[in-house]
Amino acid sequence: MSSAAATFQEITDHNGRVYRVGESPRDIMGRSRGWMVWLPWLAMMAVSVFEYGWGAAEQTLEKSYGWTLGDTFWLASIWAVFQAAVAFPAGRLREKNVISARTAMLAGAVCSGIGYFTIANSSNLVLAFLGYSVLGGIGAGLVYATCINMVGKWFPEKRGARTGFVNGGFAYGAVPFIYIFSYVFNPGDFSIVLNLVGLYMLVAVVVCGFFFKDPPKNWWPSEVDPLAWASDHGKNRSLAKNPPAVRQFSPMQAIRTGMLPLMWLCLVIIGGVSLFGINFEVPFAKVSGFGPFVVASSAGILSIVNGTGRALVGWLSDRLGRKQTLTLVLLIAAAAQFGVLWAGSIHNLWLFMFFAFVTGFGSGAFYPLFAALVPDYFGENNNATNYGLVYSAKLFGGIGGGGIAAGVIVAWGYTGAYLLAGGIAIVAAVLTLFLRQPGRKRGIIEDLTTPPAAASEAAVSGHTSRLAGSD
Template structure:
């Protein structure tokens, strides 16, 4: 472990731990930004609020869009799938641009705000479904991906010592912001006013994202908070517990180095499965509830509760993972997510509204919790410096899960019915829990097994001296 002063005139110094990892200590958040670092939780959270309605509230507008534009119902689900595809596709290149300095956080957020507005305008005025695919699916999806990649990875850079709860809180904004629009689209929007409502929602979301993005700023590479010594056990019990359960990466992995680690692709596949289940639930819960005879208001309530619990789950699970460990928490979440799919189907067939609402909330909790877990786990395994790119590689699995969960889910329902589709989704969730058992940080030595000490039947004595 070594310490190297960068300059005798400045307070900044570089510290290396026993693994050779570099920490840059000295400058505080107020030195760097002129304000406390908790603002780098607040503003990214606001940015996530602004893009959430495009995914979580979109299917609530299915009936109105179908009647207004005479689009086939299949287009609604594929529109969502294309949006998710491009939202995930931009994660890795956006991370590369961000970390190279060619795309500052503020500009990324402004582009995201413009894409969000473009998406809602295309839904309101598209003369043909192709325009909707381009405006909402492509431009709005890319805009949301820029906002997501910028906001989620910003938090881990400013809170490298205790990133789980903060990352989860920001990630939760991706669901919370949709709640009022679920009710608007379901209860108030119809053929007479849908264009005005869609434009209003687009303007509000665009303004929120642009305002939040104006204040975003990255810390320097290798930055570490001055009040936490990375070479000593801290006195703060929260930080001490978080670092013991989720120790920092042994090395700041570049994307090329991270891609050589098998665990990154295991994480990719695990997120593919769990995100696909989450998106399937978002896309299919509204039509399933209606087919089971639940009133539109009940279905809207179920979807809103799902979104609320989805967002809450992201924040709470990050806090829990700081205490219990990221991998252990992920295993439990996968079990909960898989089991909930069976519950949603059974409750719908029973016609039990309370049970349906409960299972919907449990499914929302599990579906939301996976994203901050993988975001924080990527930083734990591969470091914070290139987390936008590294998490972009893991998050790119949503390219497939979006299409499979939304469009593929509709295909499974047509082929197998809701029963077969929900059983398949539940089984995938349980299988993901098994896969999560094998996720371990690369480069860290495995704890050695203690040798069993066998008593010597012939101890040294005077006769053997």
């Protein structure tokens, strides 16, 4: 149980950034902050089947319901639109204290369950769009955005690896379902399978979400000296490559820097490429003449590497730098598109599996990098809203990687589609070279260790605050 009241201090550094120190996670929510890594991770695993399992499930739905390839992938595209669209308004409502993190998760659980219950029990395409694409997309989006932002809020001093770890659950959590959809998912039993998947998501997300709670604004772990962390390379190994935001930016301030729109544009492009690879690797494997085990395994490898790669790049970005790692990942994503096309064209099994591995890494590792880059550039206080704005790029990327990509395949074949995907991924990588942290000039890190006389004394003010009870 949390204590009735706890003392905290607000410490201001010479840039004007405020750190709220003194309250432990147990004071605030009655448990350690490690819970806010494991619970979001489990919830992300539960809803991952929406995005990463669809390519393995769509053929059975086409046969059972008489849907076309275009129908099934427009369902996936509209799902991606609503999954991305909900991030910004949900983040805004959370930061204005209109809804709590727990409420967002419980609503997400119900909507996610409805998504699968709908396609399990009706062949009506309109109902499928409303239930699966709209409500299912909203549900998965609420879960995704809440989980990612929760980690950033509770681990402001070491968000890279933890954000990547939680984000990874959104990919490899689908692996068991990929094999289920490939082997025991047929017109005779698909309805039972889909209903069970919907029930699993509903229960798992409800249980995890019940324990969610945001920390107060500007919260900082009391065991870490914020002024030393923001200026001492010895205490903060990531500092040289990932300096903390110079202040807390509101959404409009973040937009006016020009950096948030640039992140958004990069994510539009690479998000479309990623969803194209996820959606069409299984159909391309079938067209290339590979058997069901290879088809399922290539999708499973993509999901596993996609998820573990997100954790790896989070750790790597703490050492190489968030922007530098992002550029590298996008170049790998571009190379993967050309590699999959080549391997499928020459019907080489081992090359195809290898490039499925590379595609898995490149098609998801950029998400935690953007998730960590946003608070690095704009601060944690408005992270749910600021990241929601950036993540809304998936609105357009989802359309490009699903319905539009299906049209490109019909018109140009898989060759034209994969060449186009690889080319625009290179464009996204080039755009990342122009990212710069707002308000910070070269050499500012050294300046922070010897602040000017007028700012050499950090402003420290003590307060006693009554903690809010569980929401």
